[in-house]
Every structure is written in C-alpha cells, then in structure tokens.
Amino acid sequence: MTVFIRGGTVVNADRAFRADVLCDGDKIVAVGEQLEAPPGAQVIDAGGQYVLPGGIDPHTHMNLPFMGTVTADDFFTGTAAGLAGGTTTIIDFVIPNPQQSLLEAYHQWRGWAARAAGDYTFHVAITWWSDLVHEEMGELVRKHGVNSFKHFMAYKNAIMADDETLVKSFRRSLELGAIPTVHAENGELVYQLQQDLLKQGLTGPSSHPLSRPPAVEAEAANRAIAIASVLHTPLYIVHVSCKESLDAITRARAMGQRVYGEALAGHLLIDDSVYQHPDFDFAAGHVMSPPFRSKEHQRALWQGLQGGNLHTTATDHCTFCAEQKGAGRNDFTKIPNGCGGVEDRMAVIWDEGVNKGLLTPSEFVRVTSANAAQIFNIYPRKGLIAAGSDADIVVWDPAGTRTISQATQHAKGGFNVFEGRTVKGIPSTTVAAGKLVFHRGELMAVEGAGRHIDRPAFVPVCAG
Ligand SMILES: NC(=O)NCCC(=O)O
Ligand SMILES: [Zn+2]
Ligand SMILES: [Zn+2]
Numbered sequence: 001m002t003v004f005i006r007g008g009t010v011v012n013a014d015r016a017f018r019a020d021v022l023c024d025g026d027k028i029v030a031v032g033e034q035l036e037a038p039p040g041a042q043v044i045d046a047g048g049q050y051v052l053p054g055g056i057d058p059h060t061h062m063n064l065p066f067m068g069t070v071t072a073d074d075f076f077t078g079t080a081a082g083l084a085g086g087t088t089t090i091i092d093f094v095i096p097n098p099q100q101s102l103l104e105a106y107h108q109w110r111g112w113a114a115r116a117a118g119d120y121t122f123h124v125a126i127t128w129w130s131d132l133v134h135e136e137m138g139e140l141v142r143k144h145g146v147n148s149f150k151h152f153m154a155y156k157n158a159i160m161a162d163d164e165t166l167v168k169s170f171r172r173s174l175e176l177g178a179i180p181t182v183h184a185e186n187g188e189l190v191y192q193l194q195q196d197l198l199k200q201g202l203t204g205p206s207s208h209p210l211s212r213p214p215a216v217e218a219e220a221a222n223r224a225i226a227i228a229s230v231l232h233t234p235l236y237i238v239h240v241s242c243k244e245s246l247d248a249i250t251r252a253r254a255m256g257q258r259v260y261g262e263a264l265a266g267h268l269l270i271d272d273s274v275y276q277h278p279d280f281d282f283a284a285g286h287v288m289s290p291p292f293r294s295k296e297h298q299r300a301l302w303q304g305l306q307g308g309n310l311h312t313t314a315t316d317h318c319t320f321c322a323e324q325k326g327a328g329r330n331d332f333t334k335i336p337n338g339c340g341g342v343e344d345r346m347a348v349i350w351d352e353g354v355n356k357g358l359l360t361p362s363e364f365v366r367v368t369s370a371n372a373a374q375i376f377n378i379y380p381r382k383g384l385i386a387a388g389s390d391a392d393i394v395v396w397d398p399a400g401t402r403t404i405s406q407a408t409q410h411a412k413g414g415f416n417v418f419e420g421r422t423v424k425g426i427p428s429t430t431v432a433a434g435k436l437v438f439h440r441g442e443l444m445a446v447e448g449a450g451r452h453i454d455r456p457a458f459v460p461v462c463a464g
Contacts, residue, residue, distance in 0.1 A: 002022070002023065002041040003022075003041065003042045003391065003435075004020065005022075005023075005044045005395060006037065006047070008020075008021070008050060008051035009050050009051065010051045011050050011052050011362055011396075012362065012370070012384055012386070013362055013363075013370035013384075016362055019031050019032055019035075020034070023391035023431065025434050027390060028388065044429050048397075050361060050398060051385060051394075052368075052385070053393065053394075054369065054382070054392030054431075055089075056087070056088075056372040056382055057087045057089070057091070057372075058090075058091040058262060059238055060082075060314070060316070060318070061093060061316070061338065062116075063112040064095070064318060066095075067327075067337065068327065068336070071318055071320060071338065071413075072413040073319045075112055075113045075116040076117055077412050078342060079117045079450055081409065083432055083438050083445050084427075084438050085343035085344055085347060086394035086438075087118070087343075088118050088392035089378075089382055089453065090121075091121050091122065092109070092113070092120055092123075093123050094108075094123070094124045094125065095125040095150075096124075096128075097159075100127075102133060102136040102140060103136050103139060106122070106144060113450070113452065115447050116449075117437070117446055117449050117450050118437075119432070119452075121145065121453040121454070121455055122146060123149065124137075125152060126149050127152065127159040128165065134172055137178070138176060145453070145455050146178070147177065147376065147456065147457050148179045148236065148376055148455070149181065150238070151169060151180060151182045151224075152183045152187075153183060153224065156188060157191075160187040163227075166224065167231070170233045176457060177457030179236055180235055180236070181237070181238055182220070182221075182224040183238055184217055184220035184240075186223075190212055190216055193210065193213075194207075194211045197210060197332075203331050203332060205283035206275045206276055206283065208291055209293075211332075214241075214245070214293065217244065217290050218247075218248060221240070221245040221249070225248055237260070238316070239263075239264045239267065239314070241264070241291070241301070242300070243296065243300035246300055246301065246304045246309060249304075260311045260371075261304060261309060261312075262312045263367075264315060265344065265348050265349055266288070266339055267292060267293065267298070268298060269421075270418075274417075275287075281322045281325065285322070287336075287339075288316065288318070289337045302352075305353070305367055306358055306359065306363075311367065312367060312375065313349055314345070314372075315340070315341030315342050315344075316341070317339075317340050317342035318338025318340070319340040320338055320413060321415070322414060322415065339415075340411050343411050344404055344409075344423075345368070347426050351421075354425065355424055369383040377458055378453060391434035393430070394429070394430050395431075396428070397425070397426055397428040399425075400425065400428060401422055401426065403421070403422045403423075404420070404421050404423065410443060437449075
C-alpha cells in the first residue's frame with residue numbers, strides 16, 4: 001500500500017517544516033516539498049494540520065493478570081484504542097510470577113500479544129532472583145529483543161523486588177546493555193500503612209492515597225537512584241507522580257547520573273480530590289499506584305517535562321471494570337490498581353501542554369514518542385518522520401475537538417478518568433506500519449496486524 005500525506009507541517013523533535021510524506025509498504029520513503037503522489041496512492045490531505053510521528057506509550061498493561069483478575073483490555077482492544085488516539089506503539093510488561101521462568105512468561109505474553117492491532121514490545125519484570133533469572137536475562141537480551149528490565153519496589157507478598165534482587169538485576173542489566181526501570185514505592189511502608197488504616201476502620205478508597213504518600217515514593221526513588229549510582233547503571237523511573245521523586249531525579253541528573261523519568265497523563269491532569277467522591281465506583285475507578293496527587297505535584301510534573309528532567313509521557317493503561325474494582329468494596333487494598341488512558345494520552349497532553357503554551361509542538365513530539373524511542377533504543381525506526389523510518393504517522397488536527405467519554409471510547413472497562421473533558425487537538429488520521437487504521441473518526445484496526453518490535457541492546461559504538 002502506498003500512502004501519500006499532502007500539504008501538512010511535519011513536526012519532529014528537532015524542528016517543524018512544511019513537507020509531503022510518502023509511505024511505501026511499512027516505511028516512509030520520502031519527505032519533502034512538492035512531492036508527486038504515485039498513481040494509485042491513497043492520498044491524505046493534511047492541509048492546516050500537523051504530521052507527527054506515531055505516539056509511543058512506554059507503559060501499558062494489556063491482558064494483565066493482576067490482583068486476582070485480568071485487565072479488561074486485551075492486546076487487540078487496547079492497541080486498537082491506542083491507534084484511535086494516535087499511539088501506534090506500546091511498550092508493555094511481561095510480569096513473571098516469583099519462581100516462574102522469565103522465558104516461559106515472555107512466551108506467554110507474546111502469545112497474548114499476537115492479537116495486537118498496533119506494534120508492541122516488552123519490558124520484562126524481575127520479580128525474584130536466581131541463577132536461572134541471571135541466565136534468562138541474557139537470553140532475552142541476546143535473542144528476544146528485550147533491552148529493559150522492570151523492578152516493582154511495591155506490591156509486597158506479590159511481585160515486589162527486594163534490594164538483593166534490585167542490586168543483582170541492575171548489575172546484570174549493565175553487563176547486558178539493558179536499562180533497569182523501577183516502579184518506585186517502598187512496598188513495606190505501603191503494606192504497614194494499609195494495615196494501620198484498615199485497623200482504624202478506614203476501609204474505603206479515600207484511604208488509598210493515605211497509604212501511599214509522596215515520601216513513600218520518594219524513598220524508593222532515592223534508593224533506586226543510589227543503587228544505580230553505585231553500580232554505574234542508567235535508570236528509568238516509571239510513573240513519577242510527586243515533586244519529591246522529581247527532585248531526586250533532578251539532583252541525580254545535575255550530578256551527571258543518567259536517570260530518566262516518566263510522567264503519566266493521569267498524574268499530569270487529575271488531582272487527588274477524586275478519592276473523596278462519595279460514589280465508590282467513581283473513587284475506586286481512580287485507584288492506581290502511585291495515586292493521583294495534589295495540584296502542587298501536578299505543576300511540578302509539568303515543570304519536569306518542560307525542564308528536561310522528565311522525558312516521556314505514558315498512561316500505565318491498566319483497565320478494570322466496575323465489577324472488578326468492586327472486589328475492594330469493603331477493603332481498599334483489594335481494589336485492583338489501574339486506570340486507562342492509552343486512547344487519550346496524546347490529546348490531553350496536547351490540550352494541556354501545547355494549547356496552554358507549556359510545550360511547543362516539537363517538545364510534544366519529544367515527550368510523546370521521540371524520547372521513548374531513544375531511551376529504549378528504537379530510534380530512528382520509531383519517533384521520527386524521515387525516509388527509512390517506520391510509516392507510523394498521526395495527522396494531527398489542532399482545531400479538532402472531542403469530548404472524552406467512556407460511552408464513546410474504544411477502550412474497555414466502562415470508565416474514563418478524563419470523562420467529560422473536551423480537548424482541542426486530536427488525530428484526524430493514524431497510519432500504522434503504512435496502513436490507514438484511523439480516519440476521521442472511523443477505526444479500522446485489524447486484529448493481529450501489530451508486530452513485535454525487537455529492541456537491540458545498548459552497545460558502545462567505537463570508532464574504527
Ligand atoms: N499502576 C497501577 O496502579 N497498576 C498497574 C501496575 C503498576 O504499574 O504498578
Ligand atoms: Zn507501577
Ligand atoms: Zn504499570
């Protein structure tokens with residue numbers, strides 16, 4: 001299939017310029033002014049619109065078995081929702097059970113992901129330690145296109161990594177040319193605070209943020225940064241939600257440490273008042289970890305993105321329906337943690353970021369695709385509009401509007417944390433791997449069309 005995008009303003013992370021874009025098969029083959037549309041090409045008129053690299057959401061959980069249930073979105077529905085919102089690639093997580101072989105879990109997730117409509121690739125979680133884990137990390141990097149390992153510092157008695165696991169896995173990651181990533185929350189503190197709250201009879205969703213205050217996150221962020229500093233490894237901290245964690249990243253970077261931070265669209269836009277809502281379903285629908293924070297923390301996160309100490313935006317898309325959330329009706333610790341957003345990330349960040357003057361269009365591209373592609377070593381295949389890059393493209397209508405609602409979304413779960421928000425700036429067309437998958441409100445996602453994207457290890461390049 002040949003797709004020709006005519007008359008738009010191409011926006012890359014480094015600059016914006018007027019150009020036509022020609023795609024042949026799954027690649028962009030030409031970017032330039034006054035190109036000729038080949039006979040038979042599908043022509044998209046991008047006049048008055050921006051032409052952006054397809055979004056990369058570096059943190060999603062499709063088909064995730066978690067807290068006694070499985071997420072509402074599987075790899076097809078979740079990636080299809082992403083395509084409708086301009087996200088053409090997700091980085092999801094293989095999460096082995098403690099004692100489970102990493103390779104066995106990896107193949108299990110690859111099987112589930114075969115249904116994906118958009119491209120995908122995996123971080124692999126290290127939830128326990130043994131010689132087998134050490135060996136399998138090597139095999140994943142060398143043979144299976146994995147270059148990042150995730151460590152949950154929370155979720156005690158489940159998937160939490162202790163300090164021994166962190167140290168050994170960070171060290172092994174360095175040896176392999178992979179980047180360690182962490183969910184930074186002190187799991188022991190969370191557990192003890194949860195027990196205190198339950199003993200006091202404070203069993204509702206409003207206790208969720210009380211059990212996970214900013215200091216709990218900051219302690220873990222500082223600990224992970226200190227471990228990475230001693231071992232000389234880079235570090236990527238997922239879902240940075242509070243000023244204290246951002247300050248830890250900022251300090252480390254000022255000292256020359258290679259630490260990257262990820263902000264979630266939800267943490268950037270939604271504040272902690274949602275947990276005070278009297279309706280259980282509404283409050284529980286917002287239960288995720290780390291929790292939504294005060295407006296002061298939100299302002300700090302935007303400043304982190306603007307100042308270059310936060311690098312990527314993600315969603316942690318992890319949807320559960322009201323019935324699933326209801327498992328914690330009498331005990332907030334049993335509410336499955338997670339919220340959606342893969343369909344809305346690009347639009348809400350454009351609306352709050354670009355429309356309000358906090359980000360330029362090029363900075364928007366940096367934090368929605370290019371930085372993730374660079375940090376996880378798939379640039380310039382992804383995150384760039386240039387000849388040779390994958391034909392993952394969003395034609396972005398800066399004047400288009402949409403009111404976000406669970407009633408009209410493609411994602412499952414029947415809930416949307418951005419419910420009722422009207423955004424200005426939406427995708428009019430999404431092209432994924434050279435195919436038109438979303439056009440003027442119509443989603444044409446094809447089950448199984450997504451591809452696994454191998455991410456090579458980081459290897460120092462030496463002059464010959
Ligand atoms: N974030 C969340 O609450 N659920 C998904 C798992 C995780 O990323 O911690
Ligand atoms: Zn997490
Ligand atoms: Zn997550």
